[in-house]
Amino acid sequence: MTGDPIVFVQPPASFDNPSPCLDDKQFGLGILANAAWLQGQGFAVDGIHIPLMFHQGFSAEDAIAIILAKSPMLVAIGLNWVHFSRGAIETAKRLREHRPDLPIVIGGQHAGLFADEIAATNAAWVDGVIRGEAEVPLLCLAQALSEGRGIPTDVPGLHTARGAALPPKVIGDVDSLPVYSYRTLKPRPLQPDVAAISTARGACPFRCAWCIEPVVGRLQGRTKLRFHSPNRIVDQMQALTAEGISRFTIQDNFFVGGDRKLVALADALMRRGLRPKHLNVFAHPDSFSATGMSALAACCELGTIDYGIETGSTRVAAINNRSLDPDAVVEGVASAVSLGLEPYSWWMAGLPGEDDAALSETEGLIARTMDVGGIPRWVSPLILFPQTDIHLNPERYGVRRRFEGFADYSVFSEITLAEAVMFSEALAHETAEATRDEITAAALRLRRFIAANLHRLHRAYEGAAKSPDLGSIEARIRQSFM
Numbered sequence: 422m423t424g425d426p427i428v429f430v431q432p433p434a435s436f437d438n439p440s441p442c443l444d445d446k447q448f449g450l451g452i453l454a455n456a457a458w459l460q461g462q463g464f465a466v467d468g469i470h471i472p473l474m475f476h477q478g479f480s481a482e483d484a485i486a487i488i489l490a491k492s493p494m495l496v497a498i499g500l501n502w503v504h505f506s507r508g509a510i511e512t513a514k515r516l517r518e519h520r521p522d523l524p525i526v527i528g529g530q531h532a533g534l535f536a537d538e539i540a541a542t543n544a545a546w547v548d549g550v551i552r553g554e555a556e557v558p559l560l561c562l563a564q565a566l567s568e569g570r571g572i573p574t575d576v577p578g579l580h581t582a583r584g585a586a587l588p589p590k591v592i593g594d595v596d597s598l599p600v601y602s603y604r605t606l607k608p609r610p611l612q613p614d615v616a617a618i619s620t621a622r623g624a625c626p627f628r629c630a631w632c633i634e635p636v637v638g639r640l641q642g643r644t645k646l647r648f649h650s651p652n653r654i655v656d657q658m659q660a661l662t663a664e665g666i667s668r669f670t671i672q673d674n675f676f677v678g679g680d681r682k683l684v685a686l687a688d689a690l691m692r693r694g695l696r697p698k699h700l701n702v703f704a705h706p707d708s709f710s711a712t713g714m715s716a717l718a719a720c721c722e723l724g725t726i727d728y729g730i731e732t733g734s735t736r737v738a739a740i741n742n743r744s745l746d747p748d749a750v751v752e753g754v755a756s757a758v759s760l761g762l763e764p765y766s767w768w769m770a771g772l773p774g775e776d777d778a779a780l781s782e783t784e785g786l787i788a789r790t791m792d793v794g795g796i797p798r799w800v801s802p803l804i805l806f807p808q809t810d811i812h813l814n815p816e817r818y819g820v821r822r823r824f825e826g827f828a829d830y831s832v833f834s835e836i837t838l839a840e841a842v843m844f845s846e847a848l849a850h851e852t853a854e855a856t857r858d859e860i861t862a863a864a865l866r867l868r869r870f871i872a873a874n875l876h877r878l879h880r881a882y883e884g885a886a887k888s889p890d891l892g893s894i895e896a897r898i899r900q901s902f903m
């Protein structure tokens with residue numbers, strides 16, 4: 422590895438917000454994937470996670486000085502999630518103030534949604550915004566900069582103040598991408614034995630009206646969902662195991678592959694003799710049958726499924742193009758428990774069509790799932806993102822959009838966790854049924870309902886051979902829901 426490094430930076434939510442409304446300690450898999458790719462192409466890479474530096478007591482000035490001390494040939498700032506909007510721009514600005522000639526790009530899913538706006542309004546400190554998967558564009562940039570050619574005008578997916586010359590370009594064979602390391606970004610994660618696994622890239626085939634995943638794949642340059650092979654996923658897990666990681670979470674579109682993909686992954690893990698301490702999979706309530714769930718339970722010490730149930734109202738689900746059979750949800754959750762898995766449930770408030778009766782139905786389904794051992798994990802007010810069907814066609818859903826551009830959404834960088842729970846400043850929409858204050862109140866209502874019904878969980882696991890740690894689950898619920 423020769424030459425000055427390409428330095429990846431996970432920015433803070435904002436340099437002025439010590440308690441952001443959403444977690445800021447995660448490692449963006451996009452950063453890790455791009456770093457592994459460039460390294461595989463012979464370039465030196467490095468990475469700094471600014472929120473974790475703050476956590477360790479470093480100041481903003483320290484973080485900027487440490488990045489500059491690496492004498493980067495390019496700084497690539499990650500903006501994968503909405504709440505890092507302001508921090509990503511502020512990081513670029515601070516770096517540029519110290520080194521006016523330093524090439525700086527921003528990339529990641531959230532940046533890609535607003536590539537032109539960000540590039541046009543921040544041209545003084547950002548050379549461009551990469552929309553979409555960034556392996557090909559970053560390689561073009563690294564080659565040109567290492568040869569002293571400056572930033573070329575024909576980089577796929579690169580948006581500058583003049584717009585984009587070319588659409589995003591992806592690497593077709595996802596299994597040819599190198600496995601990534603959690604050591605790329607420093608300091609190390611707060612939970613050094615936990616990692617997220619990337620199993621697929623591209624557009625989700627479901628069309629849930631609120632979700633950005635059906636569109637984001639396309640925006641990123643990949644129209645179809647492409648899965649990694651089970652062996653390649655196990656390669657990734659094996660590499661991370663060697664770094665001391667034993668608990669894994671799969672939160673991408675893996676569930677779309679249903680039982681077939683889950684069984685194949687479990688088989689591949691067992692063939693290699695790799696037995697994770699914990700394997701967590703995100704899913705729709707109907708993604709897996711007993712076949713898939715048994716395979717998950719068999720291949721690890723603890724298998725958990727995070728079910729995005731979202732609502733208990735079949736009417737609201739139908740309005741939002743989501744199938745829901747409450748009886749089948751309860752059966753699925755019960756079946757997961759009987760197979761030795763821990764099922765978690767995730768809920769939303771502020772969906773189009775959600776009135777008081779619908780909220781009562783959601784409470785009803787929360788209660789029924791808790792009765793069979795379903796552990797509520799999170800209640801989130803809907804964040805209405807651009808390009809989703811609701812954002813594109815608000816009148817069809819009786820919705821009023823409050824946020825349009827990048828600057829509107831940047832409020833997520835400014836508000837604190839306490840403000841987000843109590844106030845509705847960050848709500849990007851109102852529905853025909855609920856104002857933003859009422860949506861905030863609906864989320865609180867569901868959280869309080871869960872807290873008041875924790876005895877249901879205790880009853881469900883009474884006398885069970887294998888029971889989740891209900892004490893810590895309860896503490897987490899009370900802490901985050903009150």
Ligand code: B12
Pocket residue numbers: 429430443444445446447448449450451452454455497498499500501502503504526527528529530531534551553554555556559617619632633634637641671672673674801806
């Ligand atoms: C797995 C996942 C998570 C996991 C782990 C993510 C991780 N470690 O990266 C966790 C649980 C942490 C997570 C949390 C959240 N997530 Co999330 N997450 C995803 C998911 C499902 C997959 C992302 C992924 O890792 N893909 C694999 C990598 C390789 O692909 P990629 O991210 O697209 O990266 C490519 C490009 O974007 C680009 N790129 C990415 N980063 C960078 C950085 C640089 C510098 C450059 C140049 C390029 C670049 O290059 C990459 C490779 O080509 C996506 C949806 C999806 N299907 O993609 C949502 C998604 C990104 N998450 C989302 C959200 C909202 C959240 C939360 C805010 C949810 C919440 N309310 O709490 C939290 C907060 C995040 C945090 N920082 O804590 C939204 C983002 C929308 C937005 N505009 O902000 C998405 C799109 C889901 C959705 N439907 O809304 N998430």
